[in-house]
Amino acid sequence: xxxxxxxxxxxxxxxxxxxxxxxxxxxxxxxxxxxxxxxxxxxxxxxxxxxxxxxxxxxxxxxxxxxxxxxxxxxxxxxxxxxxxxxxxxxxxxxxxxxxxxxxxxxxxxxxxxxxxxxxxxxxxxxxxxxxxxxxxxxxxxxxxxxxxxxxxxxxxxxxxxxxxxxxxxxxxxxxxxxxxxxxxxxxxxxxxxxxxxxxxxxxxxxxxxxxxxxxxxxxxxxxxxxxxxxxxxxxxxxxxxxxxxxxxxxxxxxxxxxxxxxxxxxxxxxxxxxxxxxxxxxxxxxxxxxxxxxxxxxxxx
Amino acid sequence: xxxxxxxxxxxxxxxxxxxxxxxxxxxxxxxxxxxxxxxxxxxxxxxxxxxxxxxxxxxxxxxxxxxxxxxxxxxxxxxxxxxxxxxxxxxxxxxxxxxxxxxxxxxxxxxxxxxxxxxxxxxxxxxxxxxxxxxxxxxxxxxxxxxxxxxxxxxxxxxxxxxxxxxxxxxxxxxxxxxxxxxxxxxxxxxxxxxxxxxxxxxxxxxxxxxxxxxxxxxxxxxxxxxxxxxxxxxxxxxxxxxxxxxxxxxxxxxxxxxxxxxxxxxxxxxxxxxxxxxxxx
Numbered sequence: 289x290x291x292x293x294x295x296x297x298x299x300x301x302x303x304x305x306x307x308x309x310x311x312x313x314x315x316x317x318x319x320x321x322x323x324x325x326x327x328x329x330x331x332x333x334x335x336x337x338x339x340x341x342x343x344x345x346x347x348x349x350x351x352x353x354x355x356x357x358x359x360x361x362x363x364x365x366x367x368x369x370x371x372x373x374x375x376x377x378x379x380x381x382x383x384x385x386x387x388x389x390x391x392x393x394x395x396x397x398x399x400x401x402x403x404x405x406x407x408x409x410x411x412x413x414x415x416x417x418x419x420x421x422x423x424x425x426x427x428x429x430x431x432x433x434x435x436x437x438x439x440x441x442x443x444x445x446x447x448x449x450x451x452x453x454x455x456x457x458x459x460x461x462x463x464x465x466x467x468x469x470x471x472x473x474x475x476x477x478x479x480x481x482x483x484x485x486x487x488x489x490x491x492x493x494x495x496x497x498x499x500x501x502x503x504x505x506x507x508x509x510x511x512x513x514x515x516x517x518x519x520x521x522x523x524x525x526x527x528x529x530x531x532x533x534x535x536x537x538x539x540x541x542x543x544x545x546x547x548x549x550x551x552x553x554x555x556x557x558x559x560x561x562x563x564x565x566x567x568x569x570x571x572x573x574x575x576x577x578x579x580x581x582x583x584x585x586x587x588x589x590x
Numbered sequence: 591x592x593x594x595x596x597x598x599x600x601x602x603x604x605x606x607x608x609x610x611x612x613x614x615x616x617x618x619x620x621x622x623x624x625x626x627x628x629x630x631x632x633x634x635x636x637x638x639x640x641x642x643x644x645x646x647x648x649x650x651x652x653x654x655x656x657x658x659x660x661x662x663x664x665x666x667x668x669x670x671x672x673x674x675x676x677x678x679x680x681x682x683x684x685x686x687x688x689x690x691x692x693x694x695x696x697x698x699x700x701x702x703x704x705x706x707x708x709x710x711x712x713x714x715x716x717x718x719x720x721x722x723x724x725x726x727x728x729x730x731x732x733x734x735x736x737x738x739x740x741x742x743x744x745x746x747x748x749x750x751x752x753x754x755x756x757x758x759x760x761x762x763x764x765x766x767x768x769x770x771x772x773x774x775x776x777x778x779x780x781x782x783x784x785x786x787x788x789x790x791x792x793x794x795x796x797x798x799x800x801x802x803x804x805x806x807x808x809x810x811x812x813x814x815x816x817x818x819x820x821x822x823x824x825x826x827x828x829x830x831x832x833x834x835x836x837x838x839x840x841x842x843x844x845x846x847x848x849x850x851x852x853x854x855x856x857x858x859x860x861x862x863x864x865x866x867x868x869x870x871x872x
Contacts, residue, residue, distance in 0.1 A: 330871065337695070372692065
């Protein structure tokens with residue numbers, strides 16, 4: 289549905305993107321992670337045709353954004369961090385003006401979308417009177433008019449309160465569930481990406497340093513919290529199986545080794561096992577790790 | 591139809607800004623000031639002196655039409671130039687500065703079409719504003735000195751000196767002049783529009799526009815550049831005054847407006863090229 293191939297971009301001689309590629313499948317929620325200045329917004333700008341890449345291309349729904357921008361963006365909706373509306377106009381007028389750039393405004397569709405995002409009561413008020421949460425709802429409404437198939441979200445939950453973040457997340461997940469919406473989610477909020485995204489790419493200084501499946505990533509790391517007695521004897525057995533003591537009470541096992549084999553060996557050696565719990569590595573752990581290392585080998589993905 | 595819907599939105603944006611109504615207010619205040627000057631004894635005496643020195647009847651030409659002409663001339667020369675430079679300078683640059691363009695660029699509209707919509711809106715805005723100033727000027731003057739009377743026009747720089755004793759002919763000429771000054775003002779808006787399309791702050795676009803026209807006007811008045819006055823934009827923009835000559839030289843007027851039209855197209859094209867090649871970061 290969205291194919292980004294070999295993007296290169298420099299600003300004033302400084303590289304902003306270097307050979308960034310990824311593909312977002314239909315109905316997938318794809319996260320683009322990275323620190324400020326990593327190139328996430330530049331990538332989004334290129335996808336929307338706002339920024340011209342030095343090399344590379346973007347295809348949306350089979351149309352090349354560089355050559356057929358209008359067709360490519362016909363089924364795209366976008367939301368930005370702190371969306372800037374025309375403050376002196378009402379929410380309704382903003383919707384009408386923005387939708388007219390997509391070809392036409394349908395009042396019934398607009399009313400339905402406004403109701404879905406929960407803005408019906410305030411849609412005729414001036415935007416300058418809106419809270420941040422209401423602006424984000426209006427941003428969502430404009431992105432959903434008219435009927436997109438791809439949503440591009442650039443830090444959409446920044447500045448929202450926890451309730452707003454929860455509402456927004458559920459809304460986007462609902463769009464995917466009910467309509468098969470394809471979503472590209474730019475964020476530096478790792479928790480949000482972990483909850484929402486199927487796959488994730490991590491950008492660092494304009495380069496893609498990782499791409500993989502969020503769930504596999506989190507579940508594939510054989511680290512365990514253990515409480516074993518006697519500890520010395522347990523350490524010998526763990527070492528004998530190729531494991532490592534990361535710190536007292538925390539061990540890592542070689543990839544592919546069934547943890548049950550270690551447990552059996554410990555039991556056979558009369559080591560008491562009070563705890564042997566797998567540590568689920570969070571996306572944050574992973575992100576910090578690869579930011580320290582500079583790159584990571586992606587785990588196997590489909 | 592879609593273009594009209596987009597144009598409607600653009601005009602709605604322009605006319606919903608508080609600045610527009612502040613502008614209307616400022617123009618009305620200036621018109622009132624000019625009118626007060628004419629109504630005061632000193633102003634009346636000065637008008638009488640000018641008219642009688644030229645062998646014209648004070649009773650006929652101290653009129654709503656003559657006062658309206660001065661109102662239009664003064665308000666367009668002073669406030670009009672500043673106001674249209676501000677509006678033209680804002681039209682693209684302000685939306686970029688405020689971040690509105692991000693949402694617009696997420697839409698399948700080409701940059702050329704977006705600029706065409708904006709330029710058309712600025713053109714309509716400029717014309718309607720000039721017509722508003724003309725109509726309100728006349729109504730205020732009519733309320734102060736009565737509806738009747740002829741039109742007396744004196745503009746030394748363009749060598750215009752005319753008197754139309756019949757109200758109908760005076761009103762027709764003044765109406766034509768108002769439309770003409772509206773069209774001339776589109777060039778001012780076009781210069782500001784072109785700068786607005788560049789990587790520039792809205793206020794800078796307005797200031798550069800005013801500077802260019804100010805320098806153009808000063809140079810045009812240098813004695814040794816007088817033979818070349820027709821090469822200056824402000825001279826061509828003053829072509830509307832020729833509609834107030836006793837015998838209208840349509841060829842002279844047509845030439846100026848064709849040149850201004852060509853200049854407007856050129857300014858739009860430069861603005862579009864600058865806009866088209868720009869990156870807009872989200």
